[in-house]
């Protein structure tokens with residue numbers, strides 16, 4: 001097998017029986033199709049109510065490709081996917097803007113509809129927060145959810161985040177009202193022992209994130 005020269009291709013996060021990594025084209029397509037029938041105001045690629053399923057699937061794929069093509073240490077979007085026995089389950093995003101200066105990240109996630117409500121969203125969040133706090137040295141993690149999104153709020157509630165106000169956004173002509181939460185590195189550590197997470201394939205890549213290596217390679 002030919003190794004991809006894209007430096008994030010070897011990144012793996014193991015959490016429970018799940019693995020987070022980049023998807024290949026077939027896996028990305030399978031995920032895109034699984035969420036294509038679903039309008040979701042708070043997920044940018046799915047937030048146009050009048051999109052057809054084909055258009056929505058295409059947006060999901062383009063949205064992922066952009067995260068790779070537009071990557072820079074000043075503004076990056078790490079778009080990992082969770083797998084179980086090689087089957088794609090969901091998308092877990094970690095965003096860093098001026099991370100070298102601010103030490104802040106933002107998370108967002110979407111699971112395929114038939115795998116929700118079984119703890120996978122919680123495991124994905126634990127995995128990506130571990131990467132942010134324990135491997136990249138983040139100081140703060142932000143997240144947001146519509147007030148009616150019980151599953152997203154439910155995941156957030158499990159990690160000790162504190163409320164940090166509201167944001168109103170214009171999403172294709174309708175108002176998206178989002179409750180914002182933030183979690184400090186200290187509060188994360190008070191809680192983090194509950195999940196066993198292992199990160200591999202990150203050696204030599206910290207500068208890509210605007211981060212410093214926290215342990216010797």
Ligand SMILES: CC(C)(COP(=O)(O)OP(=O)(O)OC[C@H]1O[C@@H](n2cnc3c(N)ncnc32)[C@H](O)[C@@H]1OP(=O)(O)O)[C@@H](O)C(=O)NCCC(=O)NCCS
Pocket residue numbers: 040042043108109110111112115116117118119120121122123144145146149150151152153154155
């Ligand atoms: C949000 C999402 C990623 C959460 O993942 P999940 O695997 O469904 O969530 P979990 O099973 O880990 O649930 C965590 C907690 O949330 C709550 N919860 C989950 N689903 C719920 C539901 N349908 N109704 C009420 N509470 C719910 C529960 O408190 C649960 O904890 P418990 O199982 O100990 O009771 C997933 O539901 C999803 O993809 N939703 C659609 C996309 C989306 O809205 N993304 C967020 C955009 S802001």
